[in-house]
Amino acid sequence: MAAADLTQAEYWNGEAGRRWASHQATFDGVFAPLTERLFAGADLHPGETVLDIGCGAGATTLRAAEAVGPSGRVTAVDVSAPLLAATAERVAARPAGGGAIALVEADAQTHAFARGAFDRVISRFGIMFFDESVAAFTNLHAALRPGGRLAILCWRTLAENAWIAHPLDLVRSLVPEPAPTPPDAPGPFRFAEPERLSGILAVAGFRDIAFTPVDEVLVLGRSDSGEARAAAEAAAAFSLDLGPASRLVRDQPPEIRDQAFARVQADFEARARDGAVRLAAACWLVTAVR
Ligand SMILES: C[S@@+](CC[C@H](N)C(=O)[O-])C[C@H]1O[C@@H](n2cnc3c(N)ncnc32)[C@H](O)[C@@H]1O
Known part of the structure; x- marks a missing residue:
């Protein structure tokens, strides 16, 4: 079945999830400068409770657990069983001293998180795939305590991301052009224009919404x-x-x-x-x- 015909859960539980899981070290290496910027923005402190959305193979989960220390706690959520299995292996092998980690295989849009339980919600590229973004961010808003903060990374436009656009341009004449996807369909560039996500966050109840451009060389x-x-x-x-x-x-x-x-x-x-x-x-x- 073509990737476009799969649900997000099917997509991330299939070949894509297995590919990310088996090459997690490569992805984490390439994305390292972006991860630094996410954690600078998330500003985690010892003792905090963190919800990591679309945690994938767990790089940000482990990093958050280290930042919150033994008195803190991280809940990592993903729809993908292969990616959560990769996270579980890394959690089992991590050095002592970090915060407790709970892994949850669930859809972050609808999962019944304990209300008001988290100081921080973080995500590295895990929030662009919801079918119902308003419902999803309303659910994440309810999981935060009053005054709790969201810090997430999402891609800007394809044209600004030469690491993807340049190799695509090089192979374009060799392969059929992919069918265009509707601008609001789940996918990496869905929130490239800040207006869309900013509106969704406001409707979900968030305040002090800020978009900071992050430009790095990978x-x-x-x-x-x-x-x-x-x-x-x-x-x-x-x-x-x-x-x-x-x-x-x-x-x-x-x-x-x-x-x-x-x-x-x-x-x-x-x-x-x-x-x-x-x-x-x-x-x-x-x-x-x-
Ligand atoms: C682009 S990957 C990023 C993974 C990881 N955060 C990283 O940076 O390596 C997107 C992740 O979001 C997860 N995901 C997609 N839709 C989701 C949903 N509705 N609820 C929870 N996780 C979801 C996927 O399974 C996948 O692990």
Whole structure:
């Protein structure tokens, strides 16, 4: 079945969830500068209770548990069983000293969270996939204590995210153009324009809603020996096997996939500097208060 025909739960419990779970270390490495910005905005303190929405393979969950310390608590929610299983493994292997972690396999839109129980709601790219965004953010608003804060990251436009747009442009002439999705359909760029999410948050009851642009350069591939070719190979593999551009080439015949890989690798090799391929990423850090 095409990805567009799947429900979000089916999508994240299928191939996409397994891909994110088995390559969590690569995703976490590439997104590291963005994660720093999320945590700077979330401003977590020892003893706090945190709800991590769409926690995926748990990088932000572990980081939040470390920040709140042994007197704090993190509840991590995701619809994806494979991603939660990856989080559970990492939680079991973590060093002692962090806050308690509870993992919940549930839809964050409708799950009955304890009301007013959380000091913070955080999410790294986990809030753009709700079917009913107003209902979902109303539910998250009710989970926060009065004065509690939301801090989430979502992508700005595709054009501002060269780390996705550039490899897509390189392969576009080789593969059929994907069908356009309605602007409010669940997907990575759904909240690229702040007006839409800002309106949803206001209707859900949030105040002090702020959108801070986050611009970082992501390292898509690196070579320890400093070799441009090896860095380009790693970056092309990230772009075409794992990242958002991969959906265009994944179902293509092997010869098209090989041509796409060769084209992206050659371009990345030419732009590699100091053994790394770097491209720009642009997000919103969205903060709001209950
Ligand atoms: C782009 S991934 C981000 C994962 C993780 N936060 C990270 O940064 O690595 C989106 C995540 O949101 C989860 N998700 C999508 N819809 C959800 C929902 N309604 N409730 C809970 N989780 C959801 C997916 O299963 C997936 O793990």
